[in-house]
């Protein structure tokens with residue numbers, strides 16, 4: 001909807017009204033076309049202001065309309081914006097809240113832009129697998145220059161009004177009522193010539209060494225895009241702006257958009273946009289939900305244990321403005337942590353331009369210091385015995401009603417809850433390292449966890465800038481549980497003839513930030529080794545005979561254990577699945593030692609190496625992971641496929657342009673995933689993780705519905721269990 005009125009005698013005021021973000025749905029575009037026409041034909045109107053209701057200018061095109069071309073009805077954006085630019089009365093955009101994508105393109109078609117000091121602007125189309133194809137890729141470089149436009153368009157980042165003013169993207173910044181300021185401004189420019197205000201008439205400001213600049217940017221974009229096509233199209237579109245007349249540039253923008261618009265990557269990225277919002281609307285198997293469960297305010301929090309994770313969590317909490325009590329009982333670690341936290345806060349303040357959060361932290365070496373806090377996050381070493389002791393102490397020390405959270409990546413949250421007087425006030429908070437940077441937070445509830453606590457922790461996660469996903473309690477929760485079969489398959493493929501670099505290359509070409517073996521070197525092989533030893537899986541020397549590669553009747557690869565026995569713990573020791581210049585170095589190089597190690601291993605176990613294709617790597621690793629994802633859904637550990645996908649995109653380096661593992665399965669075709677799993681399960685009867693999950697079979701039998709319809713099938717499956 002669009003509302004029109006005449007204000008201050010001669011200003012036509014057009015207000016976009018389309019909650020929640022005044023997105024440019026067909027009805028809004030109709031409204032703009034009609035009201036602009038009305039204002040231009042009214043002789044009493046000398047100038048026009050366009051604004052949005054509820055403190056938001058415009059969130060851009062309606063992304064929901066992009067699902068199919070058939071949805072794209074109503075007046076198209078490009079001619080609508082052209083007619084505004086061509087108007088013979090000045091049109092001023094009054095930007096409150098934000099102007100994004102098509103919203104900013106609309107503002108760029110106006111002759112002047114006035115933004116509120118708290119407003120943000122940006123062209124985030126690239127994050128949706130698109131480019132700013134309503135003239136944005138052609139107008140922005142003409143207005144602010146090629147380098148700045150490339151930076152905004154290829155990253156999609158939102159910038160502040162102050163930065164926009166500095167770039168010349170907006171003409172004025174208002175501290176108070178932006179619409180009033182815009183109306184005043186519109187009155188002042190009424191009747192003035194508009195020749196110099198129509199951006200499409202501008203030449204791009206000249207850039208020295210333009211070819212070199214574009215080559216350089218293209219190179220960088222190709223490296224960071226990890227296979228995403230939209231950033232590359234964005235560079236090509238800006239290049240057209242820099243080298244072609246406007247009309248030809250627009251034609252190029254259109255052609256490039258046509259290649260993106262119906263692509264699988266655009267589908268995947270737009271799915272991620274909505275999935276991220278779906279996971280915020282959490283629910284628990286008990287029926288408790290985000291909209292019916294109320295949290296309570298947290299004023300003071302505590303972190304127990306100031307190792308790597310505890311330090312990051314302390315920083316993340318302090319940056320939200322909370323008072324934090326940071327506790328570490330070991331003297332040496334205590335002193336080191338204080339310094340490290342202070343450095344991290346300083347770096348954070350520099351990065352964000354926000355004030356330092358130092359004063360908000362008090363340090364203590366005694367657990368008694370947490371007696372009056374509202375919420376505790378325990379982050380001691382990943383050891384059940386130790387954590388149990390801490391929880392018993394916390395239960396005795398803390399005031400009644402204190403929320404107790406454990407930062408754990410695999411341990412049983414219910415077992416820890418049972419150590420306390422109020423088990424309903426215990427949840428897991430699975431942070432990812434570095435905890436003050438990584439966006440993902442798994443919030444792990446048990447059958448007794450109170451919805452109030454889940455609401456509190458989900459909200460706290462949001463304040464810390466995390467994407468929080470509520471999940472049930474099981475070994476490894478969602479992320480690490482699904483990672484296990486993926487890693488296992490990578491090990492089995494090594495035994496069968498692959499190399500770490502072959503497997504990693506296939507996964508990186510798929511789009512992962514790092515392959516399975518590089519990740520293992522980064523996080524340290526000794527971490528998993530310790531867990532496997534505790535579980536009684538490790539046999540010194542890898543064991544011998546038939547039992548060496550079987551545990552509890554299931555295929556097991558002792559390769560990781562053998563590596564650890566040789567002191568090859570990964571980056572920290574300078575040797576792992578790869579070799580490094582020195583301990584701590586990150587530059588992974590293939591190690592010829594690995595070749596003889598694997599040959600010897602295969603010979604010892606009577607294995608004959610065969611050629612492994614990239615396709616087999618992807619199918620075995622990814623489908624095993626996806627199959628576990630179906631089990632996670634069947635068990636009710638994740639509320640829906642969106643939760644799994646967001647966990648993988650934000651926590652595990654899954655390429656966003658492939659939408660997450662469950663979305664990817666749907667893109668490949670569930671019947672194909674099922675058929676390939678059946679094939680591999682038949683060839684490897686000792687790998688039960690390859691046996692297709694019954695939910696996958698049910699979905700295929702139900703005609704492979706789209707991801708957003710899976711919940712209905714899942715509900716049926718769960719009710720039959």
Ligand SMILES: CC(C)(COP(=O)(O)OP(=O)(O)OC[C@H]1O[C@@H](n2cnc3c(N)ncnc32)[C@H](O)[C@@H]1OP(=O)(O)O)[C@@H](O)C(=O)NCCC(=O)NCCSC(=O)/C=C/CCCCCCCCCCCCC(=O)O
Nearest residue numbers: 020023059060061062063100101102124133134258261277
């Ligand atoms: C920053 C925000 C705007 C606000 O953030 P916040 O306050 O935190 O709120 P959210 O929770 O994010 O959102 C609130 C709800 O609003 C929904 N929402 C938000 N934005 C949109 C939107 N743009 N469309 C629809 N819905 C939107 C959101 O889902 C929430 O809903 P719910 O509560 O969960 O139900 C933040 O929301 C944000 O960042 N939004 C996205 C901004 C953005 O990315 N904008 C760009 C959109 S794309 C665009 O504008 C493109 C323009 C160019 C179009 C050119 C068209 C040409 C078509 C050519 C086709 C060629 C094909 C040829 C083929 C052939 O011919 O063969």
